[in-house]
Amino acid sequence: MRILLLTQYFRPEKGAAQVRLWELSKGLRKEGHDVTVVTAFPNHPEGIIPPEYRGKFFLQEEMEGIKVLRTWIYPVRRGRFWLRLLNYFSFVFSSLYGIMRSGPQDLIIVESPPLFIGFTAILASRLKRAPYIFNVADLWPESAVQLGLVTNKHLIAMCEWLEKLFYRKAKKLSAQSQGIVEGIKNKGIPARDILWLPNGVDTELFRPREKDRELEASLGLEGKFIILYAGTMGYAHGLEVALEAAAILEKEEDIFFLLVGDGSQRPELEKIAQEKDLKNVRFIDFQPLEVIPRYFSLSSINLSTLRRYKLSEGVRPAKVFPSLASGQPLIYVGEGEGAEIVKESGGGVVLEPENPELLAQTILRLKNNPAYCRELATKGREYVVHNYSWSNIIKRWLAGLQE
DSSP states (O other): OOEEOOOOOOTOSSHHHHHHHHHHHHHHHHHTTTTEEEEEEETTTTOOGGGTTTTOOOEEEEETTTTEEEEEEOOOOOOOOOHEEEEHHHHHHHHHHHHTOOOOOOEEEEEESSHHHHHHHHHHHHTTTTTEEEESSSOOTHHHHTTOOOOOHHHHHHHHHHHHHHHHHSSSSEESSSHHHHHHHHHTTOGEEEEEOOOOOOOTTOOOOOOOOHHHHOOOOOOOOOEEEESSGGGGTTTHHHHHHHTTTTTTTTEEEEEEOTTTHHHHHHHHHHTTTTEEEEEEEEOOTTHHHHHHHHHHEEEEEEOOOOOGGGGTTTHHHHHHTTTTTEEEEESHHHHHHHHTTTTTEEEEEOOOHHHHHHHHHHTTTTHHHHHHHHHHHHHHHHBHHHHHHHHHHHHHHOO
């Protein structure tokens, strides 16, 4: 089958969606399908297009046998919502050129958000005479409304209408979590028309490793008990709780918080760390996927955080799976689906959101109980190997597509 993947976000960008879509592309090709990707020039989350992609409207690449067609996008650094709309719509229109250059297709897979890519999906479906699957990685605009990021009632009403339109036109919907599945069902979509494409992990890349002494020395972290957060730093992640816990633990000289990644909230988080003069916190830029395991090798405890809001109940952060696979215990600060996965795995400790005192106490408790930490790490690794390897996820997804 000839499959077109339409997504604003793709490698070499770093992030959960980019990893999931890359693994999906590779998995579909491994199953014998011809995969073409139409995507934007890399720019997320920094809002900067790399030099090798600048000054172009269209570029064709090949990545491990997968044809990748890139089209122009208006890059936006962290800014107002209206600027992000300009970023979204620039790709909505430019991607049509990539679609026209993609050749005949039998099926189109569309990644949302951004929601507005649904316009392109409908036009692409007509141009290619191929049905589309709308893959929902976030219930939008609901999540933005609950977080207070979108407040204009007219815009919200318009987006809700568009959401229903794009869902109705799709052959099937696909969801990234069971919470999103339930949210889609609540909009009147029958369960038989919803596939499940959860985040997973490459269990060969993310595995227990010897400590990377070279990296440890380059960062000046010899002898430190490292709390590692590796992922996006957005508003919904509520990483302020980690900084507040770091302030509480400041007198524990060997405890160090290493925060690897980027996102809309990173400047604010860095400002907080500077104002509190936190010597036990360091921010590291987003790293290529193949480099991240080096940072996990330094970690004593992995950390995943979410702010308290209703839709977090259906969120399963992608960082949970490499965190469990890499051989360290995980502290999950949050509620809902992600918390249930961590509990079921036996690979970590679940804490209520926005409670830095409890987080600090739990870090100290785990630090003082290395045998318990080893037990958590072993259980977590076994759980993800059996349940969340990418090969198994994609085979199940394809089977659902045929039903």
